[in-house]
Amino acid sequence: MGKVRLARFCPMCGAPVELRLRFGTERPVCAACEHVIFFDPKVAVVTLIAHEDRVLLIQRANDPMEGYWALPAGFMEWDEDPAAAAQRECLEETGLVVKIDGLLDVFHTPDDGGLADVVIAYTAHITGGEMAAADDAAAVAWFTRDAIPPLAFLPTQRLIAQWKLQGDTLDAQRRHPDF
Numbered sequence: 001m002g003k004v005r006l007a008r009f010c011p012m013c014g015a016p017v018e019l020r021l022r023f024g025t026e027r028p029v030c031a032a033c034e035h036v037i038f039f040d041p042k043v044a045v046v047t048l049i050a051h052e053d054r055v056l057l058i059q060r061a062n063d064p065m066e067g068y069w070a071l072p073a074g075f076m077e078w079d080e081d082p083a084a085a086a087q088r089e090c091l092e093e094t095g096l097v098v099k100i101d102g103l104l105d106v107f108h109t110p111d112d113g114g115l116a117d118v119v120i121a122y123t124a125h126i127t128g129g130e131m132a133a134a135d136d137a138a139a140v141a142w143f144t145r146d147a148i149p150p151l152a153f154l155p156t157q158r159l160i161a162q163w164k165l166q167g168d169t170l171d172a173q174r175r176h177p178d179f
């Protein structure tokens with residue numbers, strides 16, 4: 001676990017916090033109002049879109065891993081359905097409207113070099129839009145199995161490795177009819 005989370009002030013009343021034993025471990029607790037701060041994982045979503053023996057990748061426009069390629073991905077808003085977040089990120093980065101087919105995997109990635117602690121992976125197919133890189137993507141392109149570029153981050157690396165092995169039989173764990 002390379003990451004350290006710190007808090008100095010209470011989000012409820014603004015008073016300084018101090019570490020106290022709460023719910024089995026030391027957590028920041030407000031000295032004034034006793035509010036306990038729970039640090040939540042940063043959750044990202046990633047989407048594998050494969051079509052006719054090719055997979056859709058974006059080239060990262062920003063650090064970390066600028067210039068490397070990855071599946072379309074991004075952070076969920078706190079109140080967003082993860083499947084809706086996956087759709088939104090695909091649209092923002094690739095210009096493409098997608099339908100989520102199902103859940104592929106869930107990764108725990110606190111030490112991956114990215115900013116996410118948990119990554120939820122979906123499979124999807126394109127239903128509309130115009131392919132054009134935007135937002136966090138400098139480029140968007142289709143790649144065949146024998147021409148995969150350098151990849152950023154463990155979830156993309158794992159999912160592409162799985163896709164290269166299993167190809168069209170790569171299947172979702174659970175169908176997702178709503179998005």
Ligand SMILES: [Zn+2]
Nearest residue numbers: 010013030033
């Ligand atoms: Zn407080």
